[in-house]
Amino acid sequence: MFIGDRLKELREHKKLSQGEIEKRTGLLRCYISRVENGHTVPAIETLEKMAHALEIPLYQLFYEGTEEPPTLKVTDTGWGSRGSDAKTLDRFRRLLRRTSTQDQKLLMFMAQKMARRRFLKKS
Numbered sequence: 001m002f003i004g005d006r007l008k009e010l011r012e013h014k015k016l017s018q019g020e021i022e023k024r025t026g027l028l029r030c031y032i033s034r035v036e037n038g039h040t041v042p043a044i045e046t047l048e049k050m051a052h053a054l055e056i057p058l059y060q061l062f063y064e065g066t067e068e069p070p071t072l073k074v075t076d077t078g079w080g081s082r083g084s085d086a087k088t089l090d091r092f093r094r095l096l097r098r099t100s101t102q103d104q105k106l107l108m109f110m111a112q113k114m115a116r117r118r119f120l121k122k123s
Helices: 003-013 018-025 029-036 044-053 083-097 101-122
Strands: none
Touching: 003 029, 018 029, 018 044
């Protein structure tokens, strides 16, 4: 499924023009057209704006079923799922939200290098 096709399908089903979506989202009509025609891939924030403009939950942009999909239950009991680990993980999440994209990429690169070294030492 292409997200542009799905957005266009939902917009037309609601009998909305690209101009009306432009007014509701603040996105330019030409950008909306580029997304619908597959010339650009929107960020998740943009998809949230479009879902709001279409008055649908975000999941409907990716799900074509007629019934609401089942809710996933998290049963992980690993690190970060409870206690002080959960508080530490939550703090990391909040700090990462305030970190620039460039710094996030650097942190991910470093974490991948560290994980790779740890894996190689175990082998």
